[in-house]
Amino acid sequence: MEKKxxxxxxxxxxxxxxxxxxxxxxxxxxxxxxxxxTDDKVVISECAGVLQYSQSCFEGLKAYTTEDxxxxxxxxxxxxxxxxxxxxxxxxxxxxxxxxxxxxxxxxKANKEWVPPYGSGxxxxxxxxxxxxxxxxxxxxxxxxxxxxxxxPVGPYFKGGAKPIVVRITDFDRAAxxxxxxxxxGLNYAMSLHAIVDAHNNGYAENMYLDAATRTKIEETGGAxxxxxxxxxxxxxxxxxxxxxxxxRRSLEYxxxxxxxxxxxxxxxxxxxVESGAFSECGLCGxxxxxxxxxxxxxxGKEICFASGMEEMGPYTKKLYDTLTGIQMGRIxxxxxxxxxxx
Ligand SMILES: *Cc1c(COP(=O)(O)O)cnc(C)c1O
Numbered sequence: 001m002e003k004k005x006x007x008x009x010x011x012x013x014x015x016x017x018x019x020x021x022x023x024x025x026x027x028x029x030x031x032x033x034x035x036x037x038t039d040d041k042v043v044i045s046e047c048a049g050v051l052q053y054s055q056s057c058f059e060g061l062k063a064y065t066t067e068d069x070x071x072x073x074x075x076x077x078x079x080x081x082x083x084x085x086x087x088x089x090x091x092x093x094x095x096x097x098x099x100x101x102x103x104x105x106x107x108x109k110a111n112k113e114w115v116p117p118y119g120s121g122x123x124x125x126x127x128x129x130x131x132x133x134x135x136x137x138x139x140x141x142x143x144x145x146x147x148x149x150x151x152x153p154v155g156p157y158f159k160g161g162a163k164p165i166v167v168r169i170t171d172f173d174r175a176a177x178x179x180x181x182x183x184x185x186g187l188n189y190a191m192s193l194h195a196i197v198d199a200h201n202n203g204y205a206e207n208m209y210l211d212a213a214t215r216t217k218i219e220e221t222g223g224a225x226x227x228x229x230x231x232x233x234x235x236x237x238x239x240x241x242x243x244x245x246x247x248x249r250r251s252l253e254y255x256x257x258x259x260x261x262x263x264x265x266x267x268x269x270x271x272x273x274v275e276s277g278a279f280s281e282c283g284l285c286g287x288x289x290x291x292x293x294x295x296x297x298x299x300x301g302k303e304i305c306f307a308s309g310m311e312e313m314g315p316y317t318k319k320l321y322d323t324l325t326g327i328q329m330g331r332i333x334x335x336x337x338x339x340x341x342x343x
Contacts, residue, residue, distance in 0.1 A: 002113060004113050008116045008117065008155070011122050011154060013155060013157065014152075016152045019113075019114070020036045021036070023036075023147070024103070024146070024148075025146055027143075027144050031095065036110050049134060050132045053136060054186055055091075055131060055141065055142055057130055058129035058186060060079075061287060062074065063151070064115070064118075065117050067118055069118065070342075071108060071109075071342040072342060073126070073342065078250070079104075079247065083100060084096070084097055085183055087130060090183070091141040092132065105342055107126060107149045109342050124152070125151065129147070130146065130147045131146060132145055162289075162292060162313055163310075163311075164294060165284075166205060166294075166297075166298060167204055167296075168199055169271065169299040170210075172194070172207065174222065181244065208220075208226065212242070216270050217268050217271070219243055224292070225243060225244070225249040225284070226269075227282070227285055228269060228274070228282050229280055229282070230279055231307070234262065234263040235252070235262045235265065237249060238266075239266045240268070248287055248291075248324070249285045249286075252285055252320050255323050260323065275302070281313075281317045282297070282308075290325055291313070291320060293313040293314065
C-alpha cells in the first residue's frame, strides 16, 4: 500500500479532506444501512434541527500505525457507547454502538493511505457525528437525522516536546449540575468559544472550569479532563456528574493502577486543595494530545505553581504518557479489548 505523499511531521491539527467518509440516514423511524461515499458535502434543509436548535453531538478517536506496521484504533466501543448516551440526552435516535465500531473500521480501512506512518508522530483522526437534518420550526426534536464519520490526518500535537501550559480559573461556567456537561454535544462547545477566545487574548492556553453550583470544585476544561498527581505518586482526578467521561482519562486511570502501580482516586477535588499545594503535577487529557502538562494555574492573579515546573512533563505524567502512547502504538501489550486491528 502506498501512503499519501504528505509531510506528516509538519501537519497541524486541522481538517484535510480524505477519500472516503461514512453516511447513514435516519428516516421514518429507522436508520438505513449506511455506506461509504466520496462526497464531502452535506445537503440539508435550511430549517434542519441542527441549524435552528443545535441538535448535534459528536465523537473523536484516532487510528495509528503500530511499530510492526498494523493499522489499529483505540477503544472505539467506548466512543460508540458515549455517542449513544449523547443521542439519548438530546432526543436523537441511537446509532447502535456495534454499527458505530464497524463504520469506524470501514472508514479507516477505506482511507488506509491516509493513516500516518509509525514514528511520524501524526495520526488519523476520526470524527463521527450526528445531527438533526429534518426541518424543525416549533421547538421539538427533528424527525430525520444524519450520522457521518470522516477522517483527517493530524500532525503531532506537540512539535518538539510537550511544554507545560498555563491555564486560568475562569468565571464562566461550562456545565450546570443537571445539564449537558456529561455528553459530547456541539452546544457545549458553541458556548465555550467566547471563554476560550477570551482566555487566549489574556495569554492562557485553556480555561479550568469550576462546578457551577458552588464554584469551589475543579471540573475540567472545554475539551479535556484534568488529572493531578500527589508527590507520593497518587493519581487523582475530579469526580462530577457534569464532567465528560473522557476515554483517555479512564484509560490513564487503568494504566496508573495496573501498569504503574499508582494509587488512583476519582473524587471531588476542591480549588482550595489545589491551592494548598497538595499536588506536584497536573495535566489535561483527551484524545488529541493524550496529556498536556499544566505548569501553572492562575486564579485571578494568584499563581498555583506545580513542582514539575514550566520546562517539561513531571515524572509521573511522563510515565503515564509514555505507557498509554506505547499501548496505542503497539510497543507495550494492551489490556484485552483496547486495540482494534484494522489490518
Ligand atoms: C471529548 C472531550 C474530552 C476528552 O475525551 P476523550 O474521550 O479522552 O477524547 C474531555 N472533555 C470534554 C468536555 C470533551 O468534549
